[in-house]
Amino acid sequence: MKRAPGEFDIIRDYFASAPQGEGVALGIGDDCALLQVPAQGQLAASVDTLVAGRHFPVVADPAAIAARALRVNLSDLAAMNARPLWFTLALTLPGSDADWLQRFADGLLKTARQFGISLVGGDTTAGPLSITIQVLGQTLKPLCxxxxxxxxxxxxxxxxxxxxxxxxxxxxxxxxxxxxxxxxxxxxxxxxxxxxxxxxxxxxxxxxxxxxxxxxxxxxxxxxxxxxxxxxxxxxxxxxxxxxxxxxxxxxxxxxxxxxxxxxxxxxxxxxxxxxxxxxxxxxxxxxxxxxxxxxxxxxxxxxxxxxxxxxxxx
Ligand SMILES: Nc1ncnc2c1ncn2[C@@H]1O[C@H](COP(=O)(O)OP(=O)(O)O)[C@@H](O)[C@H]1O
Ligand SMILES: Cc1ncc(C[n+]2csc(CCOP(=O)(O)OP(=O)(O)O)c2C)c(N)n1
Ligand SMILES: [Mg+2]
Missing domain, CATH: 3.90.650.10 (PurM-like C-terminal domain)
Known part of the structure; x- marks a missing residue:
């Protein structure tokens, strides 16, 4: 069995390699990400938390949980007619399970690629399983x-x-x-x-x-x-x-x-x-x-x- 990864192993091994997309001057790894805000339009910001047992079943395919967590947040950008740019991920995990994390990260980063949004930061803590994603996007003509x-x-x-x-x-x-x-x-x-x-x-x-x-x-x-x-x-x-x-x-x-x-x-x-x-x-x-x-x-x-x-x- 693989050794359970620690907090910084998790960040490095599963999330830090996320591709840096448009406008990412500095991505995962420092105290903040540095983002080049588009000159035109407005920045749309939204956050939603998904809690195990309330937004998805505790025993679910981690790739599917990740896809759902990012998609429901992308939906808020779509509802405002905003183009996805960046997101952050605050992950609370009951334990450190390498196999679960690999499947979660694969599902998350695959969804991110599909929608052209870059993971630029986050937070990793222990506790009851919960996923908070904040999305940022550009809107030229917002729908309110x-x-x-x-x-x-x-x-x-x-x-x-x-x-x-x-x-x-x-x-x-x-x-x-x-x-x-x-x-x-x-x-x-x-x-x-x-x-x-x-x-x-x-x-x-x-x-x-x-x-x-x-x-x-x-x-x-x-x-x-x-x-x-x-x-x-x-x-x-x-x-x-x-x-x-x-x-x-x-x-x-x-x-x-x-x-x-x-x-x-x-x-x-x-x-x-x-x-x-x-x-x-x-x-x-x-x-x-x-x-x-x-x-x-x-x-x-x-x-x-x-x-x-x-x-x-x-x-
Ligand atoms: N704890 C909070 N602190 C500040 N603003 C909040 C909080 N919870 C919700 N909001 C804001 O209230 C509004 C409605 O929230 P919500 O019903 O969750 O919207 P949505 O369905 O789009 O996620 C949004 O503008 C959201 O940013
Ligand atoms: C296991 C489970 N039980 C119940 C539901 C139904 N459900 C939970 S939260 C929710 C509404 C949306 O969640 P919310 O946190 O209010 O999202 P927001 O409106 O902030 O985007 C629904 C329909 C579900 N998705 N999964
Ligand atoms: Mg909400």
Whole structure:
């Protein structure tokens, strides 16, 4: 058996060799990284923590955990229409396991290469397994939560409910075989940050948010930030085929409130709807905004529909 690596062995052997990308004047190894901030636009910064048992199962493929941790953070950059540049990694590990670390680092650095983002620093401590990633990116035309106005249409960037339907499979609470199992793992561990849609809608959308907690909960953030209310027509929702396959009748509630899909929810003023319809992106109109208290009302075939929950709640 290999000797358990120490803190500085871990940094050197698994992370310090990460390729230095654009704008990295000084990468891993000093007290700070030194980054050449682009002259144009603004720097977008975001951080998200993934805690074992809360954001992913404790016993999971370390490469998949790493991919998910970076992808959910990249999704925040995509939601702001920011181009990925750099990230830092704060890793808390219950123990020092060379095999686990190798697979985690392979998954992380492979994902980083795919999205053109460079690991420039981090922190390594012992404790309950948790992964905190901070991402930094450049945005020339940011998409914010606060720009929506009454009369705007509400859209989603793609089908919802797949990741929430996959969760019981991932947790081992239900079985799935072959192709269904692979699709469940993909939906949960490899969410697709919506960079292409964000870039396409940047000149058209008045607001955007990525759907991490659940459509109704995240649309409520737009309503609060923009001081508008929303009506959502549930029969218009695009429901992920995986959600239908795994949850049947329950798929609609998962699409409305399930979370973990990382599609975008965004709003578009009426005057720009024709331009939106000319885009190649397959976006789905699901509702409209009105004046009034920040509130999301749901309708199904003309009847008011009340969600038993609107999204994931930590507390
Ligand atoms: N502990 C904190 N200290 C400072 N800002 C925070 C903290 N937690 C969350 N925020 C900020 O509150 C806002 C909402 O956070 P969150 O719901 O986690 O957003 P997201 O879903 O995009 O990750 C973000 O701007 C985030 O930076
Ligand atoms: C093991 C496990 N249980 C439950 C969930 C469901 N879940 C946990 S946190 C969360 C919401 C997103 O997490 P949060 O920390 O609120 O991310 P943020 O909104 O800050 O991006 C969801 C849907 C999960 N992904 N994994
Ligand atoms: Mg967050």
């Amino acid at each position: 939560r606060g720009g929506a106005r009454p009369g705007d249409s509400v859209y989603i960037s793609g089908p919802l409910g797949g990741a929430a339907a996959a969760l019981p499979v991932i947790l081992g609470e239900r079985t799935a075989e072959g192709e269904t199992r692979r699709r469940a793992e993909r939906a949960y561990y490899y969410p697709e940050p919506q960079f292409a849609t964000a870039a396409a809608i940047a000149g058209l959308a008045s607001s955007a948010v990525d759907i991490s907690d659940g459509l109704l909960a995240d649309l409520a953030h737009i309503c609060t930030a923009s001081a508008v209310s929303a009506d959502v027509y549930l029969e218009r929702l695009a429901i992920a085929p995986l959600a239908r396959a795994l949850a049947g009748e329950g798929a609609l509630a998962l699409a409305a409130a399930g979370g973990d899909d990382y599609q975008l929810c965004f709003t578009v003023p009426q005057a720009r709807v024709p331009a939106l319809q000319k885009l190649e992106q397959e976006v789905v109109a699901i509702g409209t905004l009105s004046p009034g208290e920040a509130e999301v009302r749901c309708w199904q075939n003309g009847r008011r529909w009340r969600a038993s929950r609107t999204g994931y709640r930590h507390f």
